[in-house]
Amino acid sequence: MAEVVVSEMDREFLALIRSNIRTFLTGAARRHAVEPALLLDIAPQVHEGARPFFPAGITVESFDIDPGSGCTYIGDICRRNDFIADGTFDYVVCTEVLEHTLQPFDAVDEILRILKPGGMLFLSVPFNFRIHGPLPDCWRFTEHGLRALLKNYDILELDQVETAGRPLMPVQYTVVARKR
Numbered sequence: 001m002a003e004v005v006v007s008e009m010d011r012e013f014l015a016l017i018r019s020n021i022r023t024f025l026t027g028a029a030r031r032h033a034v035e036p037a038l039l040l041d042i043a044p045q046v047h048e049g050a051r052p053f054f055p056a057g058i059t060v061e062s063f064d065i066d067p068g069s070g071c072t073y074i075g076d077i078c079r080r081n082d083f084i085a086d087g088t089f090d091y092v093v094c095t096e097v098l099e100h101t102l103q104p105f106d107a108v109d110e111i112l113r114i115l116k117p118g119g120m121l122f123l124s125v126p127f128n129f130r131i132h133g134p135l136p137d138c139w140r141f142t143e144h145g146l147r148a149l150l151k152n153y154d155i156l157e158l159d160q161v162e163t164a165g166r167p168l169m170p171v172q173y174t175v176v177a178r179k180r
Contacts, residue, residue, distance in 0.1 A: 010130045017172050018047075020161050021095050021124055024174040025053035028122045032176065033058055037090035040114065042077055043097045045069070045134075050093040050122075058091070077110055078103040087116045095124040098149075099139045108149055115179040121153065123175040128163045146173055153177035 035057025041050040043064045051060045062071035063081075075081040077094075078101050092111050098104045111121055125146070131137045141149065143158060155177050160170035 006130075013129050013171050016161060017096070017124075017126060017129065020172055020174065022053070024124060024159075025050060025093065025095070025122065028120075028176055029054045032120055032122075033091065038088065039091040039093060040073075040089045042092065042094040042111075043069075043100075044071070054091075061089075077101065078106040080110060080113070084114050086113055087119075088114050089119055090116055091120050091122065093122045095122070096126060098123070098125050098141070099137055100134060102136070102138060104139055104141075104149060109152070112152055112179055117179055119179045120156075121150075121175070121177045121179075123150075123177065124172060126172050127160075128166070128169045128171045141173065143173065146175055150175065150177050152180070154180055 033054050035055050037058045039050060039054060039058050039060045041060055041062045044050065044062050049060070049062065054060065061073065063073040063075065063077065064071040065074070065076050067074050073081065073084060075083070092115060094111065098107060101107045115121065125141050127140050127142065143160065146158065147155065155175060157174070157176040159174050161172045163169045163171050
C-alpha cells in the first residue's frame with residue numbers, strides 16, 4: 001500500500017476544524033447549557049471530548065461503536081439502542097461523526113429519540129476536508145443536506161467555516177438543533 005502523504009492544506013484545515021469545534025462547544029455551552037443536566041458525547045475517541053466545555057453540574061456520558069473505547073455505552077448510533085431509554089439526555093454532542101456513519105438519517109433519528117423534549121443537539125460535520133479515519137468516511141453534507149437531515153429538529157444555529165478563496169465550499173458546518 002502506498003504511503004499516504006497529508007498535504008499542508010489538510011493540516012491547516014484539520015487545525016481549523018479542531019479550533020472551530022473548541023470555539024463551537026465553548027459557545028454552545030455558554031449559550032445553551034443549564035445545570036443540572038445529562039449530556040451524551042458521541043464517539044469522542046482520542047480527542048478531548050465534550051467534558052472540558054460544559055459546567056461541572058452537567059454529567060457527561062459517552063457512546064461509541066468501538067467496544068475498546070471505554071465509553072459509557074457501546075452501540076451503533078444508526079440503530080435503536082434499547083439500553084438507552086427514550087428522552088434520556090438533555091444534550092447530545094456529535095462532532096465529526098456523521099460522515100463516518102453508514103446511515104446518517106437513522107443516526108439523527110436515534111439522537112432525536114434519546115433526547116428529552118426541548119433537548120439540544122450540538123453537531124459538526126466537515127465539508128471541504130479529505131477522507132479520514134476512522135474508516136469508513138462516507139458523507140459530506142451541505143447546508144441544504146443538513147436542513148434535510150435535521151428536518152425533525154428546530155435548527156437554532158447553522159454556521160460554517162469558509163474556505164479562503166472558495167465561496168460556497170465551507171471547510172466545516174456547526175449546528176445547534178433542538179428537539180421539538
